[in-house]
Amino acid sequence: MTVRNLFLLPGDGIGPEAMGEVRKIIAYMNEAKNAGFVTDEGLVGGSAYDAHGAAISDADMAKAMAADAVLFGAVGGPKWDSVPYEVRPEAGLLRLRKDLQLFANLRPAICYPALASASSLKPELVDGLDILIIRELTGGVYFGEPKEIIDLGNGQKRGIDTQVYDTYEIERIAGVAFELARTRNNRVCSMEKRNVMKSGVLWNQVVTATHKEKYSDVQLEHMLADAGGMQLVRQPKQFDVIVTDNLFGDMLSDVAAMLTGSLGMLPSASLGAPDAKTGKRKALYEPVHGSAPDIAGKGIANPIAMIASFAMCLRYSFGLVTEADALEKAIANVLDSGIRTGDIMSPGSRQVGTTEMGDAILAEF
Amino acid sequence: MTVRNLFLLPGDGIGPEAMGEVRKIIAYMNEAKNAGFVTDEGLVGGSAYDAHGAAISDADMAKAMAADAVLFGAVGGPKWDSVPYEVRPEAGLLRLRKDLQLFANLRPAICYPALASASSLKPELVDGLDILIIRELTGGVYFGEPKEIIDLGNGQKRGIDTQVYDTYEIERIAGVAFELARTRNNRVCSMEKRNVMKSGVLWNQVVTATHKEKYSDVQLEHMLADAGGMQLVRQPKQFDVIVTDNLFGDMLSDVAAMLTGSLGMLPSASLGAPDAKTGKRKALYEPVHGSAPDIAGKGIANPIAMIASFAMCLRYSFGLVTEADALEKAIANVLDSGIRTGDIMSPGSRQVGTTEMGDAILAEF
Ligand SMILES: CC(C)[C@H](C(=O)O)[C@@H](O)C(=O)O
Numbered sequence: 001m002t003v004r005n006l007f008l009l010p011g012d013g014i015g016p017e018a019m020g021e022v023r024k025i026i027a028y029m030n031e032a033k034n035a036g037f038v039t040d041e042g043l044v045g046g047s048a049y050d051a052h053g054a055a056i057s058d059a060d061m062a063k064a065m066a067a068d069a070v071l072f073g074a075v076g077g078p079k080w081d082s083v084p085y086e087v088r089p090e091a092g093l094l095r096l097r098k099d100l101q102l103f104a105n106l107r108p109a110i111c112y113p114a115l116a117s118a119s120s121l122k123p124e125l126v127d128g129l130d131i132l133i134i135r136e137l138t139g140g141v142y143f144g145e146p147k148e149i150i151d152l153g154n155g156q157k158r159g160i161d162t163q164v165y166d167t168y169e170i171e172r173i174a175g176v177a178f179e180l181a182r183t184r185n186n187r188v189c190s191m192e193k194r195n196v197m198k199s200g201v202l203w204n205q206v207v208t209a210t211h212k213e214k215y216s217d218v219q220l221e222h223m224l225a226d227a228g229g230m231q232l233v234r235q236p237k238q239f240d241v242i243v244t245d246n247l248f249g250d251m252l253s254d255v256a257a258m259l260t261g262s263l264g265m266l267p268s269a270s271l272g273a274p275d276a277k278t279g280k281r282k283a284l285y286e287p288v289h290g291s292a293p294d295i296a297g298k299g300i301a302n303p304i305a306m307i308a309s310f311a312m313c314l315r316y317s318f319g320l321v322t323e324a325d326a327l328e329k330a331i332a333n334v335l336d337s338g339i340r341t342g343d344i345m346s347p348g349s350r351q352v353g354t355t356e357m358g359d360a361i362l363a364e365f
Numbered sequence: 366m367t368v369r370n371l372f373l374l375p376g377d378g379i380g381p382e383a384m385g386e387v388r389k390i391i392a393y394m395n396e397a398k399n400a401g402f403v404t405d406e407g408l409v410g411g412s413a414y415d416a417h418g419a420a421i422s423d424a425d426m427a428k429a430m431a432a433d434a435v436l437f438g439a440v441g442g443p444k445w446d447s448v449p450y451e452v453r454p455e456a457g458l459l460r461l462r463k464d465l466q467l468f469a470n471l472r473p474a475i476c477y478p479a480l481a482s483a484s485s486l487k488p489e490l491v492d493g494l495d496i497l498i499i500r501e502l503t504g505g506v507y508f509g510e511p512k513e514i515i516d517l518g519n520g521q522k523r524g525i526d527t528q529v530y531d532t533y534e535i536e537r538i539a540g541v542a543f544e545l546a547r548t549r550n551n552r553v554c555s556m557e558k559r560n561v562m563k564s565g566v567l568w569n570q571v572v573t574a575t576h577k578e579k580y581s582d583v584q585l586e587h588m589l590a591d592a593g594g595m596q597l598v599r600q601p602k603q604f605d606v607i608v609t610d611n612l613f614g615d616m617l618s619d620v621a622a623m624l625t626g627s628l629g630m631l632p633s634a635s636l637g638a639p640d641a642k643t644g645k646r647k648a649l650y651e652p653v654h655g656s657a658p659d660i661a662g663k664g665i666a667n668p669i670a671m672i673a674s675f676a677m678c679l680r681y682s683f684g685l686v687t688e689a690d691a692l693e694k695a696i697a698n699v700l701d702s703g704i705r706t707g708d709i710m711s712p713g714s715r716q717v718g719t720t721e722m723g724d725a726i727l728a729e730f
């Protein structure tokens with residue numbers, strides 16, 4: 001029987017509640033479909049800091065490295081706002097991304113038709129929206145050195161971060177974008193600030209060269225990242241796949257997520273390179289939303305983003321495409337039926353809590 | 366009689382057409398109000414490159430340094446897309462900002478009531494919107510060194526940019542934000558990525574300390590820049606003054622500008638520190654929009670952003686507050702009367718060209 005190893009890192013805030021609903025789906029797939037999921041669980045973020053004094057322990061890192069896929073909830077909260085920089089909750093997530101070499105972050109920004117009116121944009125601009133943002137996740141200003149605060153004396157300090165991109169890093173993320181565009185509408189828009197940044201100049205050159213060499217069947221466009229942010233707000237449906245660097249990707253994918261009106265619903269996948277022998281990719285799946293400490297523990301959090309992240313896991317880590325499609329369809333059906341958590345509540349809908357939402361999706365699955 | 370020296374840099378694309386309408390207003394103020402404006406004019410961007418092989422000549426830089434204020438149109442266009450990095454059109458603007466030490470970029474994002482329906486956001490979210498974004502303009506990743514592309518051999522290159530902020534740079538921009546907040550709704554939101562960037566950690570600390578020391582009467586909030594982008598889209602009216610670094614400011618002010626539906630209408634001011642002796646600040650005023658090469662030379666460009674930039678010049682460089690108010694009111698009145706350039710045309714309005722729009726505003730002034 002196939003064994004599929006999942007490592008669960010629920011994290012802080014609403015992470016554990018959301019993860020609970022995925023656990024139900026995993027149990028169901030094991031029982032009803034013999035899916036062979038074996039799960040283990042660890043701590044990350046503030047909860048890991050409380051237990052181990054680190055944002056993730058070495059033991060849990062080793063388990064994450066060994067698993068077929070990692071499911072990640074959310075990290076952070078006011079409780080840990082003043083812990084030292086090196087052990088802040090986010091450091092756990094950043095270490096996972098870096099050590100597992102998860103260079104490709106896939107962030108779909110889709111607008112569920114049932115929720116088009118929840119967007120702050122006019123419904124006709126977002127209804128049916130389906131963008132895939134491919135964000136480079138292991139390079140750029142997030143990890144470049146030097147990264148430090150220097151004391152200059154006289155009460156003056158200097159904060160330094162370094163944006164670095166090498167040709168191979170740009171090539172491989174561009175490759176992911178072009179490959180995925182071929183499975184969609186065959187269009188890629190690459191965003192950088194080549195008019196100001198040398199890394200942007202290189203980014204632009206390498207994406208252009210990669211396109212010319214291997215993917216000239218895909219339609220490629222370049223846009224300055226600031227103009228890209230504007231265009232996302234002005235006319236988001238003009239985009240199919242967007243490829244951009246770590247920091248621009250952070251900003252632009254959040255803006256895109258908010259456009260959909262479905263922030264609590266958006267999943268993401270972070271993938272490594274295929275292993276030379278086995279072809280397997282290391283992978284981590286996490287909701288785009290944060291830990292929402294204000295509503296944690298109340299049983300009202302929306303588990304959809306976490307469940308949709310598990311659907312991406314089925315698709316990208318295990319090739320269970322039918323199951324992934326079915327799970328995504330189950331989410332859409334439940335929304336169509338008018339069942340809502342508080343964050344997406346609208347007049348005439350029925351408001352439910354976290355577990356009822358999970359149950360409803362499982363019943364549809 | 367007062368002499369007020371203005372240096373005009375119309376630049377490329379629609380820059381010269383838009384500047385033409387400001388020239389009419391200057392002439393009128395000289396004649397009717399004895400304003401004493403003395404103007405000189407230079408080249409910047411692609412047009413400077415064509416004439417001198419540089420994005421701005423040293424002679425024109427000297428004139429910009431000597432003037433009381435610089436009025437800047439726009440730079441760039443496909444004609445100069447492949448000129449060398451050092452002499453690309455944007456280099457002229459960046460040199461002006463750096464050499465004049467214009468560290469404080471003021472970008473109001475206001476929504477003209479007559480245009481609320483032109484926003485891609487729901488009208489109730491933007492109607493009456495009035496945000497002031499204060500962007501640091503002479504530091505950060507725009508100017509930090511090293512900034513280069515290194516050849517690593519083996520077909521590999523490395524693109525490097527450096528984000529650097531010193532305490533004094535953060536202090537002075539925070540001071541501008543707090544001062545201006547006091548003339549508005551007394552609220553400042555500071556945005557950075559302290560969870561990922563050391564410069565963000567320092568930014569956060571210095572803004573907090575500056576607030577505590579000198580501006581504790583102003584309400585201060587901190588937000589991560591990615592969350593800030595989201596909140597701008599979700600509920601823009603929650604903000605009064607936003608203060609942020611050069612790169613985040615570039616992105617966030619463009620998103621904010623687009624929200625208003627009034628992109629072609631938004632002005633900006635870039636200010637230096639007050640001179641120790643005279644109290645005068647160096648200053649440059651420019652529209653937020655670009656050079657729009659596709660419509661250049663057709664007489665259809667919207668001159669409002671350029672005219673509104675001149676209103677900021679009256680206010681900030683010359684203390685002509687009554688005149689600035691009157692010019693801004695004239696713009697609003699013309700819009701209320703249903704006169705529109707093509708970019709903001711709506712059913713039932715009357716479409717006019719660049720000069721007619723300028724004339725209409727002048728007639729109302
Ligand atoms: C939590 C934080 C470190 C992270 C990031 O900046 O990448 C988050 O904003 C994200 O987008 O996943």
Ligand SMILES: CC(C)[C@H](C(=O)O)[C@@H](O)C(=O)O
Nearest residue numbers: 193195196226455458459615
């Ligand atoms: C033209 C370009 C260099 C500039 C910038 O990035 O600052 C522009 O986008 C702006 O916002 O003024």
